[in-house]
Amino acid sequence: DAGVIQSPRHEVTEMGQEVTLRCKPISGHDYLFWYRQTMMRGLELLIYFNNNVPIDDSGMPEDRFSAKMPNASFSTLKIQPSEPRDSAVYFCASSLTGGNPSTDTQYFGPGTRLTVL
Amino acid sequence: SQKIEQNSEALNIQEGKTATLTCNYTNYSPAYLQWYRQDPGRGPVFLLLIRENEKEKRKERLKVTFDTTLKQSLFHITASQPADSATYLCALARSGYSTLTFGKGTMLLVSP
Numbered sequence: 001d002a003g004v005i006q007s008p009r010h011e012v013t014e015m016g017q018e019v020t021l022r023c024k025p026i027s028g029h030d031y032l033f034w035y036r037q038t039m040m041r042g043l044e045l046l047i048y049f050n051n052n053v054p055i056d057d058s059g060m061p062e063d064r065f066s067a068k069m070p071n072a073s074f075s076t077l078k079i080q081p082s083e084p085r086d087s088a089v090y091f092c093a094s095s096l097t098g099g100n101p102s103t104d105t106q107y108f109g110p111g112t113r114l115t116v117l
Numbered sequence: 118s119q120k121i122e123q124n125s126e127a128l129n130i131q132e133g134k135t136a137t138l139t140c141n142y143t144n145y146s147p148a149y150l151q152w153y154r155q156d157p158g159r160g161p162v163f164l165l166l167i168r169e170n171e172k173e174k175r176k177e178r179l180k181v182t183f184d185t186t187l188k189q190s191l192f193h194i195t196a197s198q199p200a201d202s203a204t205y206l207c208a209l210a211r212s213g214y215s216t217l218t219f220g221k222g223t224m225l226l227v228s229p
Contacts, residue, residue, distance in 0.1 A: 004160075031215065033216070041221075042206075042219060042220065042221035042222065043161070043206065043219040043221075043222075045216055045217075045218070048215065048216060050215065055215070056216070091160050091161075093160070097215075098214075098215025098216065099210070099212075099213060099214055099215040101148070101149040101166055101168055101210070104210070104215070105151070105163045105166070106161075106163065106217065107163070108160025108161050108162070109160055110158075110159055110160055111158075111159070111160050
């Protein structure tokens with residue numbers, strides 16, 4: 001398996017533009033997580049899905065952020081409109097299960113570095 | 118409030134020495150704890166897991182301890198090598214929850 005795939009790897013956009021980040025989880029994994037990482041706040045969970053259903057989006061900072069998982073092999077995180085404070089590295093991760101120490105190891109993608117000017 | 122603390126200052130050690138990284142937490146009752154390694158420009162990679170009823174876990178040159186009384190986990194790398202230089206993050210999982218909460222990580226620099 002190629003692991004978790006994210007695109008694009010880098011995104012530079014101007015304030016007010018829409019940004020869409022993409023993720024392909026590891027095949028067979030039931031859980032998908034979106035994180036944001038900054039120096040100040042570290043790695044923060046934004047939202048996670050179980051079997052394509054959003055379970056907890058309490059980490060999504062504002063209504064400008066939305067996430068979807070239309071099928072088991074694809075998820076998007078959208079920011080509309082983007083702001084400079086959204087600049088960060090966004091990671092997608094997947095795991096076989098959740099809450100089970102034997103099988104909930106999270107596998108992270110390479111991340112998308114977003115810069116909003 | 119719940120808090121996970123890792124030393125924000127980088128740890129500099131010489132090759133061959135043992136590196137010890139600390140993860141402290143407050144207002145948590147973790148069911149288990151995981152340690153991840155993150156290299157620059159890459160996502161975190163899982164290293165080790167330790168359950169609340171385990172005191173110590175080992176994997177090759179890595180050792181993790183978990184003291185639920187002190188609310189602390191220690192992560193050791195013995196015979197450290199320059200290739201061990203990275204940021205190490207601890208992550209806590211609570212019983213009944215499907216998510217992990219990560220510390221901010223500690224950067225380890227091993228010099229030849």
